[in-house]
């Protein structure tokens with residue numbers, strides 16, 4: 655039996671009918687068609703599905719949609735509605751992506767990281783992004799991009 659879940663996604667109030675087993679990432683991608691949030695492992699390992707829920711970065715494949723009832727979700731599409739977020743610009747400038755599969759989740763985690771640790775060191779950035787896996791870039795340019803934003807304070 656479906657249940658109703660009401661939440662705000664990228665500032666917009668939505669109510670969706672979901673099965674009890676529906677994951678937050680399925681609500682985002684399948685119900686709301688916000689496909690910038692990716693699914694890699696589906697087992698809370700890769701971080702491709704990272705979004706912000708109530709101001710914290712979470713892996714949306716590890717949370718039931720019903721657990722987000724009354725919450726506020728920001729996806730990569732809502733990170734900077736009026737243009738690219740400085741983190742997205744830094745990823746582009748530093749060549750911090752290749753296939754782009756990990757990138758939305760990586761950016762969401764990096765933004766959270768610098769909220770928690772403005773001016774983060776390289777070590778803090780590497781540790782902060784441990785939950786996000788990239789199969790392409792080897793991380794060097796990703797760390798460079800986040801460091802560039804961190805250096806601006």
Ligand code: FES
Nearest residue numbers: 694695696701715
């Ligand atoms: Fe969620 Fe990999 S798809 S962590």
Ligand code: FES
Nearest residue numbers: 752756788789790
């Ligand atoms: Fe391809 Fe990270 S850019 S997985």
